[in-house]
Ligand code: HEM
């Protein structure tokens with residue numbers, strides 16, 4: 001037996017030695033290389049990697065649809081498709097991006113991979129359920145994609161009734177797919193909650209959990225509480241579409257506004273399912289690259305829970321123009337603004353962390369900067385649209401499109417890419433090229449702004465959303481937006497290239513950031529059961545760095 | 559899941575999964591997971607309750623009339639059957655803790671029989687409705703109640719009772735597994751009864767949901 005080394009040698013012979021782990025420690029990547037050992041794995045890390053493969057694929061699909069939309073809008077009249085195709089394309093873009101990419105992206109990939117590591121656990125509480133939730137997700141995706149290939153639907157991702165009950169396009173399989181994906185979301189959420197409650201290593205108290213864990217915990221609570229309601233709703237609409245039951249159809253006495261209530265009861269909290277994990281990622285990154293303990297740890301932790309809580313009482317702001325009473329609209333407006341307050345708490349704490357920190361301007365940090373901008377700007381426009389009198393003219397215009405892309409897509413994508421770069425060495429034990437990382441980050445942040453700032457202006461000028469033709473006078477801004485989208489796409493292509501290259505030829509590393517996050521307490525990539533030898537101890541808080549001012553000069557030991 | 563036969567004299571016990579620190583933690587995790595799952599189930603039905611409330615408010619007369627057209631006797635019998643079955647399900651847990659595996663099996667069989675009875679009664683109720691035409695939405699052709707909103711009542715009626723029946727069937731499957739295990743393997747004991755307990759928790763949920771549905775649909 002070879003003497004133990006804590007890091008598997010590059011190119012170590014994997015496979016049959018897997019069970020003989022007394023002397024030689026394969027990483028989770030090399031512990032079994034058959035296809036079956038991946039497809040039937042219960043290792044949370046492998047499950048995370050499998051999520052990654054699929055989610056990136058769906059992201060590509062959603063991205064292609066996005067580019068098609070932007071190309072169509074290059075000219076005022078029809079450009080490359082007819083009106084019906086356009087309706088299908090924007091619907092599929094929305095469905096794929098929301099249900100297949102943004103909701104599962106960070107929890108599915110980085111949550112699965114990091115949560116047990118950050119808690120000092122060997123796995124999540126229910127490993128087999130974890131694998132099941134991956135396959136449930138894929139089954140839902142298969143249904144949805146099957147529906148898209150067989151005609152596609154033209155309802156928009158919100159499936160508003162009564163239209164979705166009547167349209168002759170293929171609504172039912174997509175709705176059913178979304179229903180199944182909801183199950184996956186519930187299972188993952190349950191698993192994370194139970195893991196956080198029961199699997200924390202000795203020494204990790206609630207207030208010593210990394211902030212990423214807090215964010216995932218809050219996200220999971222929303223998933224568990226909100227998803228069942230939309231699950232039922234999707235079932236009802238499917239039945240309605242197939243059998244004309246009249247549940248949400250005015251012609252049969254049903255009430256379409258009830259549909260909107262139930263839909264937004266889920267879908268508004270769902271936007272926090274998408275951004276809370278992003279906030280968690282950013283808390284980790286800002287402290288790692290400022291080399292400072294996070295400023296106001298408890299405030300950041302509680303504000304995640306606060307957002308999760310008030311997120312449930314804000315749904316009515318999507319219905320300001322649905323005939324809601326002025327009083328209701330006012331109440332929903334104010335409740336919506338509370339979300340802004342909690343978000344602001346986080347923003348101030350992040351900025352406070354950077355302040356006088358020893359900032360290292362790496363690729364993840366570049367994304368942090370982009371993120372901060374999108375969150376603040378997107379959040380401010382959120383307050384603006386939560387103001388009833390302002391929302392009435394802006395409603396269903398490109399202003400709203402720009403708002404939610406800024407906050408939801410902008411912030412989530414920034415966090416997603418930041419997480420990808422920050423944890424890439426953790427997951428694969430390899431390093432990518434920092435120069436290219438920074439170049440693509442610049443391209444993406446620029447491209448994103450160039451895409452959506454014109455849309456704020458378009459919306460303010462009155463261009464409605466979901467139209468494929470528009471008056472001449474909107475063209476210049478639309479061309480600008482499409483140009484921005486191309487820049488954005490180009491940035492992604494570069495990332496795909498250098499990360500693939502790094503995966504194969506990257507330099508072997510263990511903890512290139514000298515990060516103090518708990519997940520770095522084990523080797524990179526981690527071994528199958530996460531830790532070798534005795535359990536690590538947790539004498540310090542998760543974001544503990546020696547104060548750069550006190551540690552004058554000595555940079556390496558932090 | 560261990561399936562080894564227990565030799566007499568040895569203390570039967572559950573298997574500790576590799577990633578848990580102790581049996582206690584494992585049991586705690588299983589129970590917490592089940593509670594969360596039950597919460598999501600209740601929320602699933604809560605969506606239907608919300609629809610019910612909204613439409614009852616919109617069409618008070620039609621809904622009251624439609625509600626009266628249901629067969630109260632059958633509904634009541636079903637309620638009694640289900641509550642009794644919840645009791646036998648609880649007894650199964652009691653016996654599991656005492657290690658009386660045969661009794662666990664018997665209790666579960668009783669529960670399953672009552673579940674079947676419930677479904678049979680439900681079947682006859684459905685059959686009657688198909689016959690007289692109190693069907694959901696566009697399929698409604700009952701002459702007796704011709705008010706706007708009545709077809710909607712039956713949409714909600716069928717949606718909620720069908721969803722509930724589906725839960726009955728799932729619950730039967732869950733209990734079925736525990737029954738087979740009690741008879742065949744017989745390793746339930748004071749420190750190994752989680753499976754029976756979780757199955758019975760699920761069954762209580764099925765019962766609980768019905769206890770809401772019954773007054774909602776049949777009584778008020
Ligand atoms: C934190 C992250 C946020 C995300 C991910 C997000 C996402 C979204 C999305 C997806 C929509 C459009 C839905 C549609 O297709 O109709 C939307 C609309 C809206 N958002 Fe946000 N939002 C966020 C924050 C906020 C905040 C903080 C506020 C208020 C202070 C807010 C207020 C609104 C309002 C009022 C609308 C409706 C506008 C309309 O339809 O006319 N949002 N948001």
Ligand SMILES: [Cu+2]
Nearest residue numbers: 268314315318
């Ligand atoms: Cu909202």
